[in-house]
Amino acid sequence: MAVIVLKMTDAGLAAVQAASGTDPVEITELGLTATAFDYAPTLTALPGEFKRLDVASGVATAPNVTHLTAYDTSGDTWTATGLGLFLADGTLFAVHPSADPIMTKVALAFGLLAFDIAFEADLAANIAYGNAVFTYPAATEESQGVAEIATQGEVNAGTDDQRIVTPLKLAALLAALLGPVTAAIGSLTASLAALLTDVWRPSNDGAGSGLDADLLDGRHGAWYAPAGQVAAFAMAVAPAGWLACNGAAVSRETYAALFSAISTEWGGGDGSTTFNLPDLRGEFLRGWDDGRGIDADRDFASFQADELKEHAHGLKISTELYASHDGSEENDRMVRASDAPQANYISAAGGTETRPRNRAVLYCIKT
Known part of the structure; x- marks a missing residue:
């Protein structure tokens, strides 16, 4: 697309230089000509002008650049080789001479001119435009057109369906909406990571981790043996995480979990x-009766001495006869054994306690 260069007249430049941002000059019309002419800053009329169009809209796009549009909705047919801009008071503001056509319109066509004007100085703010009776059509979902860029507040509200959202404003909205979610996910991830340090994974299996998939089947040891559990071990030394049930006094602070479980019960x-730890050395363990009535009137953790249940033993005594004879008839007689002096008793046998067959193991308590 060829660039249309407009050259300002002396009168136009003087008007702009005299204007200000609060009292700008106003470009209201665009003239068309098909007559070739040479530019001269002293021009006050557009040579060979055949048509005058209203300026539809305009805006300053840079300190020294202004953009404007004009249109022709008539059924006229024309070809223009030059154009001129006019101020509200009729002053010829700027012209563009050309030997070649710059625009052609036929009867059925709609004519639209849109171009930028660049000034040597920052004068764009000193120019205003006539009443805008036409702009580019509004953009819709079906057709291209002009749309206003939404403010950050409008983007955040999310209720306007007419304005365009820019990537920067969308990113700001997403950051505001997703920031707390991202922070929550980060916090949850950290919490899960802390929890998973006590759960078996391939990355923490092995020596020094306190976890072993072969022994724990993927669970922390505390899941299998809570603090206060008593178990028998086939070794003479308590394993890691356990203490021998030997009645020793241990620290309440060091073994806080165990103290919380059994307190001073033992x-x-x-x-x-x-x-104190339970002292189970040389002892058999018995389930606490807890109101069942088999071993009534027992407190939890109480000691019970050995005892034999009340019972009876039968004693069988045989009667024997013996004869006494001294050779005379009157002295011959039979004597019953019961008449003879005798002693009957049950002999004592056994050891120092009553017990079943057993093997010695080491009772330990989980810390």
Whole structure:
């Protein structure tokens, strides 16, 4: 597209230089000519002008550039080789001479001129335009056209369907909307990461991690053995995370989870900083009756000495006879064993306690 260069007249330049942003000059009309002419700054009329159009709209696009449009909706047919701009008072503001046609219109066509004017100085703010009775058609979803750019407030409100959203304003809205969500996701991710440090994963399996998939099947050891659980071990030393049930006084702070579980049930330690572990050395364990009535009147964790249930033993005594004979008839007699002096008793047998068959193991408690 060829560039149309407009040259200002002396009268037009003087009018702009005398104007200001609060009292600008007003371009209201555009004249067309088909007559060739030479530019002269002293021109006051457009040579060979055959048609005058109203300026439809205009706006300053830079300190020294102004953009304007004019249109012709008549059924006229014409060809223009030059044009001129006129102020509201009729002053010829600027002209464009050309030996070649710059625009042709036929009867059925709609004529529209749109161009930029560049000034040598920052004068664009000193120019206004006549009443805008035509602009480019408004943009719709079906056709191209002109649309206003939405403000950030309009973008945020999200209720205007006529204005255009720019990428920058959309990014600002998304940042405002998604910022809290992103922060929440980050916080949740951090929380999950902290929780997963105690759950088996291939990345934390092995020595030093405290987790072993072969032993724990993917779960933390505390899931299998909570603090306070008592278990028997086939070794003489308590494993990691366990203490031997030997009645020792241990720190309430160091073993806080265990103290929370059993408190001073098995002994209060020094009464302030320690507590006692159960002492199960050499003991058999019995389920707490807890109101069932089999082992009634027992407190939890209480000691019970050995005892035999009340029972009876039968004693069988045989009667024997023996004869006494001294050779005389009167002295011959039979004597019953019961008449003879005798002692009957059950002999004591056994050890120092009553017990079943057993094997010695190490009872330990989970810390």
